[in-house]
Amino acid sequence: MRLASAAVLDQGDGAEISVAGEQASCDRLGALHFPALGLLCVSDLHLEKGSSFARRGMLVPPYDTAATLLRLQAVIDRYRPRIVVSLGDSFHDPEGAARLPEHTRAGLMSLMAGRDWFWVAGNHDPKPPAGLPGETVEALAIGGLTFRHEPSAQASEGEVAGHLHPCARIVQRGRSVRRRCFATDGARAIMPAFGAYTGSLNVLDRAYAGLFRREGLMAYMIGARRVFAIAGGLLHPG
C-alpha cells in the first residue's frame, strides 16, 4: 500500500552544492540528491524512536515513523532516484524494524520497490533491519563519493556522513535563529537528521573538530520554505 498523500508537504527550494566535484542539491526536507548518479541520500531517520521511548515509560506519540516516512515519500516522489542510501541510524534501536506496524512496513516496502536501497550501518542499528529488503553495508563507495554513518577522522575527500545531526545558529539584530543544516567544506558533507523526533548539535561543537577546513565551511540552514546558504564565519556556537 501507499502511504497517505505527501502532497501537503511544502518542499520549497533547495540549494546546490558540490562534494568533491560531484553536484548535489540540498533538499529542504533534509535529503541530499545527486542527479548525475540518480542517488538520493537521507540520514538518521531514527524510525520507531517513539516506541523506543515508550518501552522506557515515556509514552510519546507513536506517529513519528509515519511522519518521517511521509517526508521520505515526498522526496522520493520528487527525485525518483534509482539508488537510495539511508545513512545509518535508520532505526532508533536494533529491535526497531521488528516493531514496525504491519501497514507501515508495507508502506516502506512500496517506497523501496524498484530501486537499489542501501542501509548503511549506524551505531543505533549495526545489524540489517529485520524483515526488510535492501542491502546493509558498513560503507558505500559510488563514483568519487564514500557514504558512511560516522564521519571518519581521515580521508574526508568525497565523504558523505551523518551521525552528528548538525544544526547552525546565527545571531542577527539581537535575535538568534537555530535550524538543522547540511554542513560542507566542499570536500566532505555532513547530513542533517531526517527523523521526526531527532534533535540536533551545533556544527561548531567540539564533536566536529577537525572535520572541516575552517575557511571553507558552509552551513545550509533549513528554513520554512527554502534552504539558506550561510558562511561559516557568521555562525555562532551553542
Place this chain on the structure above:
Amino acid sequence: MRPEPATTAATLPDPFLKWFAERGWSPRAHQMELLAKAQGGRSVLLIAPTGAGKTLAGFLPSLTDLCDRPKRRPGQAHRGIHTLYISPLKALAVDIERNLARPVGDMGLPVTIETRTGDTPSHKRQRQKLQPPDILLTTPEQLALLLASSDARRFFEDLRYVVFDELHSLVTSKRGHLLALGLARLRAMVPALQAIGLSATVADPDGLRRWLVGQNPPGGMADLITVSGGAKPDVSVLDSRERVPWQGHSSRYAIPEIYEMVKQHRTSLLFVNTRSQAELLFQELWRINEDSLPIALHHGSLDVGQRRRVEKAMETNSLRAIVATSTLDLGIDWGDVDLVIHVGAPKGASRLAQRIGRANHRMDEPSKAILVPSNRFEVLECRAALEASTVGAQDTPPLVEGALDVLAQHVLGTACGAPFDAGQLFEEVRTAEPYARLDRDTFDRVVDFVATGGYALKTYERYARIRKTKDGLWRVSHPRVAQQYRLNVGTIIEVPALNVRYVRAGRGPASRGGPTLGKIEEAFLETLVYGDTFLFAGKVLRFEGIRENECYVSNAPGKDAKVPYYGGGKFPLSTYLADQVRGMLADPKRWKALPGQVADWLRLQAKVSVLPRRGDLLVETFPRADRFYMVAYPFEGRLAHQTLGMLLTRRLERMGARPLGFVATDYVLGVWALGDMGQLFKSGKIPLAELFDEDMLGDDLDAWLADSWLLKRTFRACAQISGLIEKRYPGQEKSGRQVTVSADLIYDVLRTHEPDHILLQATRADAAAGLLDVRRLADMLSRIRGRIMHKDLDRISPLAVPIMLEVGRERVDGEASESLMSEAEGLIEEAMGR
C-alpha cells in the same frame, strides 16, 4: 449548605493562659474565634493583613489539642502526624519552625515540630516516616510525594488539621490544583480532617472557602473570619518636576527624585515589576549615589548566597534602600521599612496593597507608599490604583478550572501510593474545588493517557504504566514507574538558564572561572555575541562565552550595556484597574487629580480627536509617511491585545487592507497597513463592527493558534507536568535545550496526527486562560458590540503617540526568522560582489 453552628467560647488550656499572662498579652479576638470554630469541628478561612498574628491563630487549634493529648506510652506505636502545614516557600516553612519553637518551648508543650523540604537530608526523611513529628511543615510538592508513597495511609491516619499559609498565592496556579487534589486525597483517608486557610485580602473569599472543604455536595464552604486592616495606608503618586515620558518602562526621568526620597527616609523598599527593571533602577541609583548610601538589589535570578546576605542586612536595618521584585512579596519578616516606592505601574489594586503591606508590620500605623509611573498611561493607572487603595477595592485573579496535565500527574501519583478504583477516584477528585465540574469522560481519558498515552492508535498497550487488574483496580505496572514519578513530581517548570560565572577578561571559557553571580535565561544569552556587555547583579559585564551549563563574563566598563529580559513575570493590567482608567479618561472632572502635564495631554486629545465614553472602544485611523495606521484603545492588558492584534491582522489581510504589522501594550493596540484603513472603514468596505465581531474567536483563533509559538511553549509545560516527557532522568539532569527540542518535535507530530489528543486539549485551554487571555478578549468584544467609535484623522493624535513610539520595537517570531537567515545569506553575496 450547613447552618453556621452557634459559636461557643473557645477554651485555652492553662499553659496558654499562663504564657499570655506572663507577657501581659491577651489573645486577639480573631485568634479565639478561629479556635472556637476549629474546636467546633469546622474548617476556617482567616483573612487578615500582615502583622495580625495570623500564624499563631492558624496553629492555636493544633497546639491546644496537642497540649491536652495523652502522652505516648513507652512501647506504644508511634503516632502519625497531627498537623500538616503547607506554604508556598521553603524559606517560609523554616521561618515558621523558628517562630513556633519559642512559644512551644516557653510553655513546655510536648510537641515536636519539623520541616520537610527538598533540602531535607534523606536520613531525616526516613526517620520522619518511622517517627513522624506532631507538626510537619512542608511544601505542596513534598505533600504529593508523601501521598504517593505506599505507607501514606499510616503516616496520615492521625491527621487532624492541615494549615495552608498564603493561600491566596497558592490557589491561582497549577501548583494550587495539585495541592487541591492532595487535599482531596487526605480527606478521603481522614474524613474528619479540618482545613485552616490563612490569606491576604482577596476579591472572592468564597472561592477560597470552597477550596478548603470537600465539594460533595457542591457549594460547601469553610467558615470565614475577616480581620479588617489597621490604619489606611498613605499612598501618593509622584508629581514629578520633570517631563513624564510618552512611553518606556525605565522611569529614568524620576531617578533624582527617587534618590531624594530614599535620603529622607530610614529604609525604603523599591518595588519594580521585572528583574530587568530592577537591574536598571539599581544601576541608575548608584550612578548618582554621591552619599554612598547602602542600596542593595534583590531578585530571583541572583545567586542564593547573595540574596541571603541582602536579607540579613535588611533584618539588621543596615540598608537604606533595597530594589526588589516579587521575590519579596511573600510574608517573610523584614526590618523597619518606612517607605515603599513602587516604580512602574502596579498592574493590580490587590497586588499593590500586598506590596505596601510589606512596609509595615505594625497594624495600627499607616504604611507610606509613593507610586512612580514610568510613562503617561501609567500615570492614569497609578491614579486608579491609588483610588482603589482608598476604597479598599480588590482585584485578585479569579480561580480557574483544574488543569488536566496536573490531574494526570495526580492519577499516576495515586497509583504509586496504592491501587485505585477509577470510579472512586473520580468521585474523590470532584471533591476538590478546581475539579468539581470535571466530567467522567474527560477523567477516563486522563486515566487512559496515564496508562498508555491515550492515543487513538492503540500501540502502547504493552508499555502501559498503569494497568487495570482482575479486581478492577488500577496498579502501577513496574516499580520503575513510581521511581520516574518521584523524580518528576511538581508543577514548577524551570526556564532553561545558565550559571553566570566570572573569568578574567579575554580568557573566555579556557580559564577556570571565579565566583557565580546567579542565573540568566538561555533565551537572552543566545542573542549575545562575544564582547557584548549587559547588566546583571548590579554590574556591567562582558560576555566571554558559554561552556556547557555556564556563561562566562568579565567586568566591563561602558554604558551601552544590554538589559537581560526574562520570560514571564509580567502581569497584565487588571480588569478592575482597566475599567477605572477608562472611567478616568471619560470624565474631565477627574483630571484635576492628575499631574498638570498629563491633564493637558488629555485636553489636547479631546480637542484634536476625541476621548471615548467609559464603555466604548475608540478606534483612530491616520496616515503617516507611506503607511496607514489604526490605533485602538481597549485597555485590556498586553496579552489580550496581542491576541487581538494577531486576529485583526488576519482579518484585515482577508478584507484587503494589506496589514504589515502590529504592536500591543497594556493599554493600546496599533496596526499598520499599506491600505487606507480609515477610508475602508468609512466607506463601509470594511465595516468596523464586522472587523471586531466576536466570531474571530472561532475559526480565526484556531487557525492562528495551530502555528503559534505560544502554544508550543504551553505544550512544553503540559508535557512535563503530565509526565509525557521527563524533567530529568534518575541521577542525570537533562539540560533545558534537549527537553525543548523534543517537546517541540512531539508537538508538531501530535498536532498533525491527532489534533484532538487530550494533551493538546489541555494545552489550548491553558493558553486561552494564560498567554492568550482569550476570556478577557471575549469579554471585551462582547462589551463593545455596537459601541465602537471611529475617528478618521489626518495625522497622529496625542493619545496615539505612546504606541507609535513602540512601533518597530516588537519582537515577533516566525516569519522574521526566515528574513534573518535571508539577510545573513545576503551578507556573503554582498562581500563577494555578486
